Amino acid sequence: MRQNKFKKLEIMPAYRLVADAIEKQIMTGQIKPEDPIGTEADLVEQFGVNRSTVREGIRLLEQSGMLRRGEKRRLYVSLPGYDKLATRISRSLVLHKVTFRELVETLEILEPTTIALAAKHITEEQLERLRINVAATEKELEDRDRLSQLDTEFHSIIAEAAHNSVFLLAREPAGLLIYPATQYIFEAVPEAPSRLLEAHKTMLQALEERDEEKARVWMDKxxxxxxxxxxxxxxxxxxQIAQPHLAHLLSLDTYL
Amino acid sequence: MRQNKFKKLEIMPAYRLVADAIEKQIMTGQIKPEDPIGTEADLVEQFGVNRSTVREGIRLLEQSGMLRRGEKRRLYVSLPGYDKLATRISRSLVLHKVTFRELVETLEILEPTTIALAAKHITEEQLERLRINVAATEKELEDRDRLSQLDTEFHSIIAEAAHNSVFLLAREPAGLLIYPATQYIFEAVPEAPSRLLEAHKTMLQALEERDEEKARVWMDKxxxxxxxxxxxxxxxxxxQIAQPHLAHLLSLDTYL
DNA sequence: ATAATCTTATTGTCGGACAATAGGACCTTT
DNA sequence: AAAGGTCCTATTGTCCGACAATAAGATTAT
Structure with a gap:
């Protein structure tokens, strides 16, 4: 039997070390969101590596949203926004060839619970946004494209109203992937828009009344x-999800 | 009123354009996982930019797991693994200062449903892994550190057994963040390990019997x-979650 | 055939260079 | 004095060229 006296050496490129070093300070709270990181030149000096290397390290963190370019293009620590995270997760799911069945199964479970939580915690401001959303839905019943946007938004607001960021992030990717399909339902089912409107109206009402059970039942339906x-x-x-359903995810590429 | 005749120009650095171009081809399926991307020199030629620029672009995709260095250090398209994604999400949640309450609220909802799904879909191979896990738990009741690892693993296997990748990814981050806390419970509650073992045993049994309801009830408890x-x-x-609870997340830094 | 050596392609890192740009300071115009 | 223009400086984005380290493949020696 071979002797395992030595640990495998961790041999990592320098740009990774740079990224890890910065990330570690962020994770341990030694640098906080909105704190400025030095300029590239500063980092070059501190780490003792070339600027190209520093830049490659920075790119790593920039992508995951832990660093961003702020005013005067300087580097700031930042929180990865939930929307950006959800988009990224959604894309990964697509690459993993997730099926409609997995998506709807997940939403059948999560959405009713989400609205039940929302009924408990929703704020007046969020109710107002829902009212605006529903009003817009009523006005634009003919515009399928717009309507499916509004649908996605309606459910997102409710998720936000649950006031639980863990839950929010658990639900959002599935929502992003499935609700755009609403558009295709409208094409096949003429009465779908009016049924959707009715359901949204009723759920909004349930939320206004803080009626947890009514909200849950209607969402389930x-x-x-x-x-x-x-x-x-x-x-x-x-x-799998068809290409056309994903258009929005792809074009969002630009600014996330 | 100001006229909005012009769209905001999209002014993006070249390294982003590189990353976006590659990402788009991946998302639209023009390049598939395990396909090799050319060498850096190839990309330089194709995009007509400098190698440094290409490299910065590559880093962005490398971080999100869409590219990796494979054999012969060449670049391959790759799927971001669920474990890596979950780790990343967990870190973001930490930065957003999630509270224990949000975590447990989420798990109180997700875990019972997870095991119910698992009862329907679990495979013999997964049952076997659970048996091994439970056996190990029984043997190492004294080793708190090991025990909390086994606990995390137990719940992960069950999530995997639900055979729904969307749901899996919805649940995993919360699991990663909360189960390590088990260790601290053991310190405060002497009878905790044996109670945990009993619960795990019973849930395993319920899964073997495909008894959805029993599994759900016990998980809830x-x-x-x-x-x-x-x-x-x-x-x-x-x-918020205390620093010591996060040690594992931080040290995982190295190879993800 | 196996082992040792050489060859080549490619990555990781470095140094230096420069245009473009944002922001600030300073000046001009009304 | 406020608005606009000009100059200055720091910093980023991009390019170029170079080289050591390394892994894979080819070749030679044992």
């Missing part, structure tokens, strides 16, 4: 309705 | 037990 529509629109539950 | 222990161990439910 709403989601199952959605799934039925999805099937009627020709989606294969065990198939 | 198990999680609430966990929360009680957490409180007894002195954790402030409305406080």
């Amino acid at each position: 709403h989601v199952r309705d959605f799934v039925k529509g999805l099937v009627r629109s020709g989606a294969e539950l065990d198939g | 198990h999680v609430r037990d966990f929360v009680k222990g957490l409180v007894r161990s002195g954790a402030e439910l409305d406080g």
Whole structure:
């Protein structure tokens, strides 16, 4: 038997070490969000490596949202926003070829619970945003594209109203991936828009009344309705998400 | 009123354009996982920019796991693994100062549902891994550190057994953040290890019997037990996660 | 055939260079 | 004095060229 006297050496490129060093300080709270990091020249001096190397390290952290370029293009520590994270997760799910079935199964579970939490915690400001959203939905019943945007937003606001960021982040990627499909349901099911509006109205009302149970029941119905529509629109539950459904995720590329 | 005749110009550094161009091809399936990307020199030629610029672009994608260095150090398209994603999400949650309350609230909801799904879909191979896990737990009841690792693993296997990658990814970050706290519960609550073992044993049994309801009920109990222990161990439910609880997340830095 | 050596391609790192730009300081105009 | 223009400086984004380290492949020696 071979003797294992030595640990495997950790041999990492310098740009990684740079990134890890900065990340560690951020994670341990030694540098806090909105704190400025020095200029590239400063980092060169501190780490004792070339500027190119520093830059490569910075890119790593820039991507994950821990660093951003702020005023005067200087580097600041920053919190990765939930929207950006959710987008990134969604993309990964797509690459992993997630099926409609997995998505709807997840939402059938999460959405009713989400709205139940929301009924307990929603603020007046969030109620107002929902009212605006519903009003817009009513006005633009004909514009399918806009309507599916509003649908996605409606559910996002509710998730936000649950006031639980862990839960929010657990739900959001599935929401981002599935609700755009609403658009295709509208094409196949003429009565879908009005049913959607009715459901949204009722859920809003339930939230205004803080009626947890009513909210949950209607959301449950709403989601199952959605799934039925999805099937009627020709989606294969065990198939992957079709390209057209993802257009928004791809074009969001630009600024995240 | 100001006329909005012009769209905001998209002015982006070249290294971003490089990254976006590659990412787009990956997302649209024009390049698939495990496909080799050319060498840096190739990319320099194709994009018509300098190698430094290409490298910075590559770093962005390397971080999000869409590119990796494979054999012969060449660049390959790759799927961001769930474990890596979950780690990254967990870190973001920490930076956003999630509270214990948000974590346990989420798990109280997700875990029972997870095991119910698992009861339906678990494979023999996964059952076997759970048996090994439980056996190890029984043997090492004294070693708190090891025990909390095994606990985290136990719940992860169950999540995997639900056979829903969306759900898996929704649950994992919360699991990563909360179960390490088990260790501190053991210090405060002497009878905790044996109670944990009993619960795990019973849940395993329920899974073997495909008894969805029994599994759910026990998991529910198990999680609430966990929360009680957490409180007894002195954790402030409305406080953030303490540094020591995060050690594992930080040291994982190295190779993800 | 196996081991040792050489070759080559590629990455990681370095140093230096320069244009573009943002911000500040300073000046001009009304 | 406020608004606009000009100059100055620091910093970033990009380019160029170079080289050591390394891994894979080819070649030679044992």
